[in-house]
Amino acid sequence: MLKKCFSYCAALLLLTACATSTERTLYNKLGGEPGVEKIVTNLVQNIGHDEQIFHYFAEANVTRFKEHLAWHLCDISDGPCTYTGDTMQLIHDGMTINERDFNHMVDLLIEAMYEADVPHHIQNQLLARLAPMRKDIIYR
């Protein structure tokens, strides 16, 4: 236990110390453009088969949704993009998404990442960057 703790701490220190320009971005770790695309495609498929939250997307333009989501994910994972689309707040205004459905969407995203062979520790890093957006998405 202690040993494991040490090795994780050491790994963490190493990661921080080596955070130079040669360090791979989270975007790279997600598999770059094809990786993010795969996640988005899987997610859209999962939503399509989902009874609980499909209705939020029933009238969405799927192509546009996929493009914008990939663009946004690229930006927040330090990829070579700058997201200038609608804000999370604007997109979700009036949708009155509740906490349960939001968390269900997170479960579908995790599933999509597993299906795209994104390792668990990389999944968590992406989730950590998405988490602060929840307040702009639910109960609006």
Add this chain to the structure above:
Amino acid sequence: MLKTILLLAALVTTSAVNAADGKLIATPGVSQIEGAAGGGLVPWAQLAGYASRDEIAINAFCSHGNVDDFKLDVCGAQLNLYDRLELSIAEQEFDVEALDLRIRQRVLGGKIRLYGDLVYSRWPQVSLGIQYKQLDDALVANLLGAEKDSGTDYYLAASKLHLGAVGGLNWLWNVTGRYTEANQIGLLGFGSEDHDHELMLEASTALLFGRHLAVGVEYREKPDNLSLKENDWKSLFVAWVPNKYVSLTAGWLDLGEIAGIDDQDGLYFSMVGNY
């Protein structure tokens, strides 16, 4: 027996659509020995089960601790109303093997979430809790010098889960301040001639290895009202959460000296069902 299990399994799977599932798997924690959602020994700020602000969760648990000269069996249940209020009940049976003696205690608990969300809010989730404890028979407590056979603990707990914080693994911590006069969590009565409520610190931390496995440690400071060298309690636990309906926990307990008998350590098992 097998039939009952199959029937229960069928019930759970067919009505799964209605079960509370509005949180990330494994994040609500398990059940602590006094019935609150927590980590085994320590009540956490999380409310029991997977209810989000739009749901109700019902949970049941049984735990078994077996140290050198004592055994503790607990079964209980919690109701989580809209991730705001947790109501709980726990029935404890404490066996003193040398004396062939059994002490029973009932704990009624309430916990209210004051702020935040374990995972999503910027600051930790904070909850305020209360545990009312009543001994079935005050004989042993009286003999040892306890003043009362019932008492109330008040606690304030703060918990936070940091996503991907340690080498990409999710890391959870909890700190609880408990205002209590319970002797050995109440099993040996409450207060004494010279002592009543005091503030005790409790803390837990766990790492989540994947979505289904957590490994953690807990520390629970305890008062020594009876001058019996009551020690702080420590535990090391592994929790397996295969799905949002059940969790299994195994742990190692170090309970120190209990009622004058030193070096009480041993194993701990717990099972929680969530709906």
